[in-house]
Amino acid sequence: MSHETTFVDRLPAAAFADAATAASKAPSILNTQPWLWEVHPDRLDLFANRRRQLAAGDPQGRQLMLSCGAALHHARVALAADGWAVHVDRLPHAGDPDLVATLVVSGRAPVTMEGLRLAHMIWIRHTDRRPVSEQPIPEVGLQAIEAAARAEGDLQILSSEDVADLGSAACRAAAVEAGDAQVAAELAYWTGRARLAGTGLPPSVLPAHPTQTIVPSRDFGRPGTLPVGAGHDHAAVYALLFGDGDGPHDWLRAGETLSAAWLTATTIGVSVVPLSGVVEVADTWHTLRRLLARLGYPYLALRLGIANPEQPGPPPRTPRLPRARVVDDSALSDQR
Ligand SMILES: Cc1cc2nc3c(=O)[nH]c(=O)nc-3n(C[C@H](O)[C@H](O)[C@H](O)COP(=O)(O)O)c2cc1C
Structure with a gap:
């Protein structure tokens, strides 16, 4: 054929x-x-x-x-x-x-x-929350990721001063979220045993201890079992997805931009970790808006870096729901 x-x-x-x-x-x-x-x-x-x-x-x-x-x-x-x-x-x-x-x-x-x-x-x-390697992302790789993102939306790579501000904003956001009993309970559900099978974050994808980073990653409220080797995110690049509106249509397009950037990053061995806490806490949302020099509205912060092949253990894999829970083909069988 x-x-x-x-x-x-x-x-x-x-x-x-x-x-x-x-x-x-x-x-x-x-x-x-x-x-x-x-x-x-x-x-x-x-x-x-x-x-x-x-x-x-x-x-x-x-x-x-x-x-x-x-x-x-x-x-x-x-x-x-x-x-x-x-x-x-x-x-x-x-x-x-x-x-x-x-x-x-x-x-x-x-x-x-x-x-x-x-x-x-x-x-x-996949999402790999372990420290990235010391190797910087080659300029041409970063350009490819930016070009893929720009085909769908907007991505701003942050300068080193902006990264320091993002780091303090992420710390503040983590403290605010940890002090919010409802957010903490939600996090406990999606990382705990009671979560719906095939959803949420099992301990195997969460670092066994906090990683050394300039910008702290999300505190999931409990340690996981993912072994974390040595390393510091000195060579990581941080970026913001942003756009000129702040409504459902803009967020949907930002999700498409995230996927475009992430799939392209994967082709060149660049690991991506989204950081959403800083966007969800009102005070730190304003910091991000300032970092963008009011160019637009922040949707998501991203850590980019070359995945470190020396990290112990296989790359983490997060489960998925069975297909029947997320795809309904019944309109096709009705036709038969
Ligand atoms: C909108 C959005 C926000 C996210 N925020 C975070 C975050 O703050 N911290 C983090 O470690 N992962 C974050 N993630 C990654 C998800 O936890 C991850 O995609 C999910 O667990 C599925 O795992 P996988 O990416 O390995 O398939 C985010 C993903 C999306 C799409």
Whole structure:
């Protein structure tokens, strides 16, 4: 069977179903996976699942929407690698804020090596909270990550003075969050044994002790079992995702930007760790806004660095919900 015949024979619905599967590998706040995909013969719908929104830590739904945006971009990448040109309608119904996006096929598109490589990264990308290596990110690598981000939104690399300010803001945010009983309880749920199986953060992905960093990473309120070797994040680069609005549509696009930057970073061995606490605490949100020189609104801080191959143990892997919990293909079986 020729390559072309494969594409001709394949129906968009099958590609939608596969794209939704790939999208379930997307990063999400506390691994809440706050999405539901509905596969239809002629379209793919993405819904926000508010039951997995963090009521205390994310009352506005910013982190939820960023997570849905990352999943949306993963689906777009998977469809492009399958040879489909896709039209995306974001938040198409003012009356239904939970219908996050609708994707329809607008034709066939050539598959590029770059597209295939990005789609492969969906299965490899993960969050590694261990210290990065001493090796600086090559300039050309940083440029590639910035270019990937800019194709979707805005990313600002921070200067060393700004990183020091981000570090103190992250400390303040951690203290505020630790002192908020509701946020602490939420964190305890998503990192504890009572969490829904296949969601949240198991001890195996959380560092066994705090890492040495200029910008402290999120304090999950309990040590994990992930062995952490020596190392300090001297060579890490910090960045902010930002944009000119601060509403659900902007956060969704920022999630797509996050995915674009992260998948490209993965292709060149750059590890990415999002830092969301600084954005969620009002006082430190203002610090980030100042760091951006009021260029725009901050959505997420990121640590970038070359993953250190000398860290002990295999890279951490976070579980996922079974596909049936996040993808609904029933509209396809209704057709049969
Ligand atoms: C919007 C958003 C915010 C996040 N915030 C943090 C954070 O503050 N600290 C952290 O260590 N990881 C953070 N993460 C990473 C998630 O915890 C991670 O994506 C999730 O646990 C799934 O694991 P994986 O990325 O290894 O697949 C964030 C991810 C997203 C999408």
